[in-house]
Amino acid sequence: MKKSHIMLGAAAFAITASGMAAKYVPGEMIVKMKAGSEKSAFTSFKSLGVELDRTIDLTNETLFVVKFDETKSMKSMTTLLADNPNIEYAEPNFIYEIVKPVSTFNINPYIASPLTVQSDAYTPIDPKFGQLWGLANTGSNDPTGAAGVAGADIDVMKAWSLTQGDKRVRIAVIDTGIDYNHPDLKDQMWTNLAELNGEEGVDDDGNGYVDDIHGYDFANNDGDPRDGHSHGTHCAGTIGASHNDIGVAGVMADVEFVAIKFLADNGSGSTEGAIKSIDYATKMNVDIMSNSWGGGGRSQALEDAIQRAADKGIVFTAAAGNSSTDNDSRPHYPSNYDVKNVISVAATTSSDSLASFSCYGRNTVHIAAPGHNILSTVKNGGYASYSGTSMATPHVSGAIGLLIAQNGRMDVEELRNRLMATSEPLSSLRGKTINAGRLNAYNLLTNTIPVRNMPNPSEWETVSLDEVWESEHPYGHNLTESRTYNFPGAKFIRLRVRKLDLEKGYDVLEVSDSSRAIAEKVSGTKEDYTSEYVEGETMTVTFKSDRSVSKWGFVIDSVDVQY
The missing domain is CATH 3.30.70.80 (Peptidase S8 propeptide/proteinase inhibitor I9)
Incomplete structure (x- = not known):
């Protein structure tokens, strides 16, 4: 080692x-x-x-x-x-x-799992393709045997009728490295011929990196990004495992991987390594950087590195995190950086629900994708199933790779907006991602925008209330107080809370629609908070406190309305 x-x-x-x-x-x-x-x-x-x-x-x-x-x-x-x-x-x-896998179990790569599909549809012949529910969900092909929902996948088989990828699309997997000798990955690796055929220990191509044949290792400062962990190899397999009658199949049948390792074999690395990795990938002019890692606090140096990639038109996909928390209030980096090329990815299950471990954020997480019980490649030529937003992110990286293969590069912000707009609307993601959608590769390629009975983020109007609702400071025990707000002709209404300080989980503001169906329970400490929306002309807000701890309270002075 x-x-x-x-x-x-x-x-x-x-x-x-x-x-x-x-x-x-x-x-x-x-x-x-x-x-x-x-x-x-x-x-x-x-x-x-x-x-x-x-x-x-x-x-x-x-x-x-x-x-x-x-x-x-x-x-x-x-x-x-x-x-x-x-x-x-x-x-x-x-x-x-x-972004650590939540569960892991090994798969016997020699047991075939046939998949019944339309006879005219392109179907990889790889023996484990039938267990890749994220690509083609039959409702019963989760590798753990868990019940799923047929069609709750990224619709990639239809996308393959348009493109299966292109070797000219270059994707940097920034992670623990890649097992570049894996039989399902070796044909997808970028190979630096000048270094391969040059003298060992010499920077033969003059790019500043010695012996970078398939990428670079910034954890050990050498040209061998071999994966000693498996995490990076797993991510690569989902993006682009070869369609070659071996093991699994990736979202892209054709792609070129650059292996960039800054996370050591224990799965850990530093800001310094991350910056160097992103800078190397930017110099390599990759099309996409796929990032299934996170931690630390906000780093200006790291954000600047991502911005330099954005300036070169490079997409930066990033796992949203596995701590089941709201990234709006508890930022997760690098997925939370407000840079136009960053695409933050949450995880869904085979039943199209948000995975219990997945971070979320209706203002900071852009899209969700399959990330639970995902079968893919691991080191030493093996296969295993992992769960995590780490596994969701490469689905998105692969789908974007297909789009670039079909259309060429496009403005990164335009691409991100298209990704969200073409996503499959899911009620389980309402209030959890910006557009409440799960990745749909076919929609992305065809720019098909599903009908959404949901507000347009750019059309909210803030309305000041005639009467400010302010609690006592502190508020009393065992209270139940309600206010109903009516705006004739409104399609959607949401609450704005100027300040909130309630006993978290016990004292709440309930936001409900005209039928008293609760859209959100707001609790804890927040400032200038915007609630989940309700449909229709009427919104009711109910304050409830229990019999114990009383805190400062709240001030409500406006709502947002969309007509």
């Missing part, structure tokens, strides 16, 4: 702006100097009691990794460096991890 160049060791934790603990490398920070101040970096660092350890040399700039006494707090050191007039920003070298 290779020895990692970046020794992460025991992680330390920082509290982020959202109140979450984020892991980071102890005693290390990433620093960007202000323009023109780079030459004074060594003097600045010495005066602050930190030492320059190494640089991150990017295309148009250099970042500095500095070390300091681990007994000093990260918060105090961040403040100290940020106050220096020569420093643009200083932040922890956060630790990221695979």
Whole structure:
């Protein structure tokens, strides 16, 4: 096993702006100097009691990794460096991890699972294709035997009548690497012929990376991105396992993979490695970067790297996370970065429900895709089934790859909007993703937009209430109070809460429609919060408190209406 160049060791934790603990490398920070101040970096660092350890040399700039006494707090050191007039920003070298599979079980690759399809439909002959419910759901082909819903898949078999991919579409799998010798993947790998046929230990093509034959390993700083974990190999198989009468079949029958490893064989890596990986993929001019990892806090350095990829027109798909939490209020990175090429992906089950582990966010998660009991390739030529938003993300990466194979590159924001608009509307995703939709590859390729009985995000009108509803501060026990708001001709109404501080899970504001069907229960602490919508002209809001803890309360002064 290779020895990692970046020794992460025991992680330390920082509290982020959202109140979450984020892991980071102890005693290390990433620093960007202000323009023109780079030459004074060594003097600045010495005066602050930190030492320059190494640089991150990017295309148009250099970042500095500095070390300091681990007994000093990260918060105090961040403040100290940020106050220096020569420093643009200083932040922890956060630790990221695979978005860990929720369940794992091995599959015997030699047991065939036939799939009954229309005789004229293109069907891969791979023996395990019949267990890939995410591609073709019969309602009974979940590999665990769980009951599903026929048709609750990404509709890729219809999409294959239009394109099955193209070797000119290049996808970087940024993860734990890829088993590039896997019989289902070896024919899909990018091969750098200059390095393959050149001298070992020499940068034969002059791109700044030595022996990068199939990609690069930034966990160990060498040209061998072989996967010692399996996570990256699993993601690659879903995107583009060969249609070759072996094992499984990917969303794309033809694709070119660049294996980029920054997560070590324990599934963990740093901001430094992530930045280098994205920068390498950007230099390689890939079409898509597929990212099934997350963690840390918000990193300006990482966001800047993603922005550079966006500037080159490269799509950045990202797993939404597996902590069952709302990414609107508890951000998950990198999926939460507000950059136009970022596509955040939640996970659905074979019964078309949101997976219980999946993160969500009606303002921050763009789409959902199959991510529960997903069979794919793993290291050493094997196969296994994993669950997670990590498994949903490569479905989206593959479908976008098909679109690029068919139409060529397009503006990344336009592509993201098309992806959401053509998704299959699901009631189970209402309020959970921006467009309440599950990936549909055929709709994406044909730009077919399903009818949605749901509001247009751009057509809300905010209406101030004639009478502000404000609780007592603190509010009383055992209360039940209601207000009904009526707007003749309205199609949709949603509540706006200026401030909310209720005992989470016990004291609530219930938002319901004219039939008193509850759209959402709002609780906890929030500011400027927008609720789930109700259909029709009438919305009722009911405040309920229990017999124990009373907190500050709430203020409601407006609603949003769509006609």
